[in-house]
Amino acid sequence: MEVTVSELDHIGEGAGEDTSSRATPVMAQFLVLKQANPGSLLFFRMGDFYELFFEDAEIAASALGITLTKRGKHMGEDIPMCGVPVHAADAYLQKLIRMGHRVAVCEQLEDPAEARKRGSKAVVKRDVVRLVTPGTLTEDNLLDSRSHNFLVSVTRNKATGDIAIAWADISSGELAVMQTSSNRLSADLTRLDPREIIAADTLLAEPEFTELLDRTGAPLTPLPAVKFDSLAAERRLKEQFDVKALEGFGSFTRPEISALGGLLEYVLITQAGKLPHFRPPRREVASSVLLIDPATRANLELTRTLGGERRGSLLSVIDDAITAAGSRCIASRLSNPLCDPYAIANRLDEVAHFVADPSLREDVRKLLARMPDLERALGRVAISRGGPRDLAAVRDGLMIAGHLAHRLGGSATISGLPENLDHICETLSWTDLDLARDLDAALDHELPAFARDGGFVKQGYSVDLDENRSLRDETRHVIAGLQARYSEISGIKSLKVKHNNVLGYFIEVPATSASLLQTADKAGLFIHRQTVASAMRFVTTELASLDQRIAAAAEKALALEQEIFSTLCARVDARRDLLSKIADASARLDAAAALAEVAERRRYVRPRVDGSTGFTVRGGRHPVVEAALQDKAAGSFVANDCDVSGDARRLCLLTGPNMAGKSTYLRQNALIVILAQMGSFVPAADAHFGVVDRLFSRVGAADDLARGRSTFMVEMVETAAILNQATERSFVILDEIGRGTATYDGLSIAWATLEHLHGENRCRALFATHYHELTQLAAKLPHLANATMKVKEWQDQIIFLHEVVAGVADRSYGIHVAQIAGLPAAVINRAQQVLERLERQGAKGPTSGLAEDLPLFAAAPAAKRESAVEKRLSGVVADELSPRDALALVYELKSLLAARQPS
Numbered sequence: 001m002e003v004t005v006s007e008l009d010h011i012g013e014g015a016g017e018d019t020s021s022r023a024t025p026v027m028a029q030f031l032v033l034k035q036a037n038p039g040s041l042l043f044f045r046m047g048d049f050y051e052l053f054f055e056d057a058e059i060a061a062s063a064l065g066i067t068l069t070k071r072g073k074h075m076g077e078d079i080p081m082c083g084v085p086v087h088a089a090d091a092y093l094q095k096l097i098r099m100g101h102r103v104a105v106c107e108q109l110e111d112p113a114e115a116r117k118r119g120s121k122a123v124v125k126r127d128v129v130r131l132v133t134p135g136t137l138t139e140d141n142l143l144d145s146r147s148h149n150f151l152v153s154v155t156r157n158k159a160t161g162d163i164a165i166a167w168a169d170i171s172s173g174e175l176a177v178m179q180t181s182s183n184r185l186s187a188d189l190t191r192l193d194p195r196e197i198i199a200a201d202t203l204l205a206e207p208e209f210t211e212l213l214d215r216t217g218a219p220l221t222p223l224p225a226v227k228f229d230s231l232a233a234e235r236r237l238k239e240q241f242d243v244k245a246l247e248g249f250g251s252f253t254r255p256e257i258s259a260l261g262g263l264l265e266y267v268l269i270t271q272a273g274k275l276p277h278f279r280p281p282r283r284e285v286a287s288s289v290l291l292i293d294p295a296t297r298a299n300l301e302l303t304r305t306l307g308g309e310r311r312g313s314l315l316s317v318i319d320d321a322i323t324a325a326g327s328r329c330i331a332s333r334l335s336n337p338l339c340d341p342y343a344i345a346n347r348l349d350e351v352a353h354f355v356a357d358p359s360l361r362e363d364v365r366k367l368l369a370r371m372p373d374l375e376r377a378l379g380r381v382a383i384s385r386g387g388p389r390d391l392a393a394v395r396d397g398l399m400i401a402g403h404l405a406h407r408l409g410g411s412a413t414i415s416g417l418p419e420n421l422d423h424i425c426e427t428l429s430w431t432d433l434d435l436a437r438d439l440d441a442a443l444d445h446e447l448p449a450f451a452r453d454g455g456f457v458k459q460g461y462s463v464d465l466d467e468n469r470s471l472r473d474e475t476r477h478v479i480a481g482l483q484a485r486y487s488e489i490s491g492i493k494s495l496k497v498k499h500n501n502v503l504g505y506f507i508e509v510p511a512t513s514a515s516l517l518q519t520a521d522k523a524g525l526f527i528h529r530q531t532v533a534s535a536m537r538f539v540t541t542e543l544a545s546l547d548q549r550i551a552a553a554a555e556k557a558l559a560l561e562q563e564i565f566s567t568l569c570a571r572v573d574a575r576r577d578l579l580s581k582i583a584d585a586s587a588r589l590d591a592a593a594a595l596a597e598v599a600e601r602r603r604y605v606r607p608r609v610d611g612s613t614g615f616t617v618r619g620g621r622h623p624v625v626e627a628a629l630q631d632k633a634a635g636s637f638v639a640n641d642c643d644v645s646g647d648a649r650r651l652c653l654l655t656g657p658n659m660a661g662k663s664t665y666l667r668q669n670a671l672i673v674i675l676a677q678m679g680s681f682v683p684a685a686d687a688h689f690g691v692v693d694r695l696f697s698r699v700g701a702a703d704d705l706a707r708g709r710s711t712f713m714v715e716m717v718e719t720a721a722i723l724n725q726a727t728e729r730s731f732v733i734l735d736e737i738g739r740g741t742a743t744y745d746g747l748s749i750a751w752a753t754l755e756h757l758h759g760e761n762r763c764r765a766l767f768a769t770h771y772h773e774l775t776q777l778a779a780k781l782p783h784l785a786n787a788t789m790k791v792k793e794w795q796d797q798i799i800f801l802h803e804v805v806a807g808v809a810d811r812s813y814g815i816h817v818a819q820i821a822g823l824p825a826a827v828i829n830r831a832q833q834v835l836e837r838l839e840r841q842g843a844k845g846p847t848s849g850l851a852e853d854l855p856l857f858a859a860a861p862a863a864k865r866e867s868a869v870e871k872r873l874s875g876v877v878a879d880e881l882s883p884r885d886a887l888a889l890v891y892e893l894k895s896l897l898a899a900r901q902p903s
């Protein structure tokens, strides 16, 4: 694309001079667009470059490491400027988006020749065609193919305080919404792992609320509150999905509708008025997913490690999907395990089917290897950002869907396919092979990325196109012939026929031989047009007419190709519902076959998840530690049982030396819960447990200094969350509670926590500690069992057997571990002396007979006799009370008090 010379000169006030304080027409155009897109870097198209000016240029130059220059002056000041070539713009965009910037892309909307017709100083029409923000990407090279790219919208109803979140992946068309509350908002957001969050500016003005959202690390984008108006949102949703009532999709609450509406509004703004294809909104019910708070999610390293890497996470071990969409499906299931035993069993049936039939699995996976990323291709076609390769993706997707349906259907035994697979198979069998064949007939073998330059329609598809193409191409041969002829006539060997936009086709000869064309007999044929540095240029009437024919044929061919492209895109768009269902079905199929592959390779078994409160795992293993040991051929993982069934010994107190494997054991059982409830087989010989509603952990040791919290404070905040929220259905793992403070403070807190979990929360819990004193509690608390890690002492060495057995550890062997870690011998010897002294004192010191002596424990039975007022109060979550509820509660408490006092 070219840019007019006059425009370049007039960015500032001519090159370098300051002739006026008025903005030039181009600069005025820039300033208007800049003002209309606040908060975004403006990529201003100038010919083959996107140029940035003023502060944008300074920011971009330093972010991208490109040269900052200046171009002209504005209001007497130099205009800072930098630019990126259009053909390489994606890489720069990606970098800027990763750094949290937003970019407004402004294009030239007409050919500069058009502008010239309006006068030599006329400015080319330009407008912002799109805002590129982290949550609204569609291009493959800007997206991570293996993870979702969620844009999340958050709303809160001022009157009721109800919060709703809506989320969408515009690259795949997924759209969902749910109602949540302030105390689970963080957990819900973390599981979605948003790339960008939008909310009303009024809401983001509340520091407490912003802090909650900030924890996700995603950039926050404020929108005017009116964009979330629920009535307008309802209208927009009905319009978008072409329905009279939204009830058909679920009974949405007001905040949910407003969250969805705000989200669509924002997408519309960023896509400059063109809404991508969205599937109808799916309403998620809060209780349908296993809630995992952000700290637990991070500490269990589900989708990435604490260091932020995918490698080493649970996902990296279980994701053996063939397609990117299959990987996204596994990642999403891992982040959102289910709570309904029936739905879990259905998913497990899919996996079991593929485990039982390895040849089906192999065939399906081979077919999936040829399955393109249909979801994302479709997403681009829907917003007119697709290219020929996206159409090819649709063609291949439709073909493969047919093969998959055929192979799956043929595998059904007498009892048929399991419910989910049957559904997948049915969806895939709806594939539109006519469309696939038509696309195949039209598309060439080698396809360019963009439709704009043509060259993607197969020879033989359109007679008209073929004719114009051969005219265009044959004339090229004619030109070559003409060049030879002119060269012969003139006797100039170096004569060339060339082309440029100004002269069209022309003859160029070295200035020294030009006289040969200007002799009397040749002057009629060769018409002089231009003299350049060392050459002269001529045209002939023959060349001029050819030029026109070639240009016309090439233009016609391109126009025909564009027409074919648009027709095919429209046909694809008309089938988008089907295509998006096929994309979804093949992603689920891939996930099921991949989980089966992992199950077989890693010897996982099908878990049983039911409505009980039991928890029995036999021969459980830690999936990631086991995989790491295998990779390094560093010995085998020692499998361990775990039995914390609700009505029996639902609490396990685990003591044992450092490095013996306590943390590993705690985590592996939590991971088994997550894997089972996401619908995967689990690393165990057998696993059977009652569905878990919420998973808690207190295992990390990181501080959160940014939020003014020390390590111990973080530990206590997390413990408080567990004690306040865990139910009988929850599963809790606690690792070394209280270690961050003075010994007796820590011990007392651990002690009281254990009692509370036992008597109040009544959840299933694993509790690892170095406070051996706590083991005395087993004698008093009927649902608490002691377990320990077995070690062997041999020739002054400790051998960790990593085996969990019933009983109590006698020592921590901390000094031994310190020695292995390389502490200086002098320190080790001294520590040994101090330990011996302390142990001698301790035998008659304050810790003996602790169970009887400790006031805290003495207070425990009293806790069972808590008053009605205390009982009522302990169940109250103050943050959830409205002023009216609080007043009613005070009256209620007064009456409870009055009822207790003797009249």
Ligand SMILES: Nc1ncnc2c1ncn2[C@@H]1O[C@H](COP(=O)(O)OP(=O)(O)OP(=O)(O)O)[C@@H](O)[C@H]1O
Residues within 6 Å of the ligand: 625, 636, 637, 638, 639, 656, 657, 658, 659, 660, 661, 662, 663, 664, 665, 802, 803
């Ligand atoms: N069951 C097992 N089989 C094989 N190796 C194991 C097993 N459990 C743990 N390990 C190995 O032992 C190492 C230490 O385990 P872990 O961190 O769980 O110990 P710990 O008892 O929690 O230690 P500390 O009390 O010092 O925190 C792990 O990194 C792992 O490699």
